[in-house]
Amino acid sequence: MAFSPFIRRAISSKLFSVHKSYLLRSPSTFHHAPTRINHSPSSSYSSLPSYMRAAVFSEPNKPLTIQEFHMPRPKAGEVLIKIKACGVCHSDLHVMKGEIPFPSPCVVGHEITGEVVEHGPLTDRKTIERLPIGAHVVGAFIMPCGNCSYCSKGHDDLCEDFFAFNRAKGTLYDGETRLFLHKDGKPIYMYSMGGLAEYCVTPAHGVSILPKSLPYTESAILGCAVFTAYGAMAHAAEVRPGDSVAIIGIGGVGSREEIHVRPAIIHTQAIPFLPQGVEGVRFCYGCGDHWCYGCGDQRGGL
Ligand SMILES: [Zn+2]
Ligand SMILES: [Zn+2]
Known part of the structure; x- marks a missing residue:
């Protein structure tokens, strides 16, 4: 996958220094009493909150609202991430202004860093070893499926499933969202992984290890603004x-x-x-x- 080598180059070149004004930390007020729930064997956490909060976009030019969700559950080949920081990208603002059509209500935010807290059931051993519980990770805004014709050729930036399902329908690649409101179970769409939240589910192919020496906040834009700039300079403009x-x-x-x-x-x-x-x-x-x-x-x- 192209994302991981790029992240390594960016890290070694210290390309990750950013304007902190672009970033939001997870709100410190988002604390809930832990509730014991059933977990897959690949989760090391004996307890997670049974619900979480996320910022929901409902209609253009209206403020986001903080709402409670059932804890999102990963499926095979996916990971649950406890989000530590999320960038605010102009792509999010385009959606929020109605300038980019996208299903709503949805959770925006697609430049995340965080910690792996659970693997989906039946996730393969290679993925679990690459992204162990507790690993610090950075997410890519394009979450490659890893299986389509483009992904299989290494062109994961053109992933068919990502554009057909996530960008067109606000879901992951089985056609379903992982976000459901706590109060009534209503499904809420996902812009990428829906990063303006306490937790998110993302396909494992869209996640790379973040060295523990790097800060969560400054590293959040590695998965969008940094590699977009790199692609424009290195590949488009050469x-x-x-x-x-x-x-x-x-x-x-x-x-x-x-x-x-x-x-x-x-x-x-x-x-x-x-x-x-x-x-x-x-x-x-x-x-x-x-x-x-x-x-x-x-x-x-x-
Ligand atoms: Zn972005
Ligand atoms: Zn793909």
């Missing part, structure tokens, strides 16, 4: 040392591109948009940009 590049917008992806190009001594021109203001300009110069423009009006020129 940027090489000595090239000149213009980075338009210093958000989650643009700021990662700043970090990617710096070690290669590439001439950069960065164009922060107005909302990023002085902070965006400072960040660009801090990265060694040769030129940095401020955009006075997102609809107009520079």
Whole structure:
């Protein structure tokens, strides 16, 4: 799978430093009295809460609401993750503004780090050994199924099941969500794994080990903004040392591109948009940009 090698490269290159303002920690108020429930043999936890909380999107331009859910249960080849941090990505905001059609109500959030707490029944031994209980992990926003024609060729970024089921229907690859409201059992759709929650279920193919030396919060965007920036630079633009590049917008992806190009001594021109203001300009110069423009009006020129 392409995700794991990339994560290793990103970690070794210290590409993971991020603006903390993009990230949310799991709310410290999300505590429940533990309740004993039945677990598969591959769970080392003798008890987990019987329910959890998650932020639910119901309709565009309305606030998310915190609601209680039955504890999500993983199926074969899936893991249950106790979420430690989740990035807030503009893709989430597109859904919340109604700019990207997606089934609702749903739980958004797809840039997660956390701890493996349970494997689905009948999950194969290789997966359990790769992702043992207690492992620190980082999730990819594209959760490859590992079985389709694209995944089998290593093009897991084009996974058919991910786009056919998750992005089109808000479910995992058996056509079902793992999220059900505690009060009435109503199913709630999942945008990727539904990361703005205390726990989530994700296919094991969409998870990589996060070394315990790395912080949960700063590492959360490894699975989206960081590899999106890397893909744009390395594969789409095929940027090489000595090239000149213009980075338009210093958000989650643009700021990662700043970090990617710096070690290669590439001439950069960065164009922060107005909302990023002085902070965006400072960040660009801090990265060694040769030129940095401020955009006075997102609809107009520079
Ligand atoms: Zn994202
Ligand atoms: Zn696939």
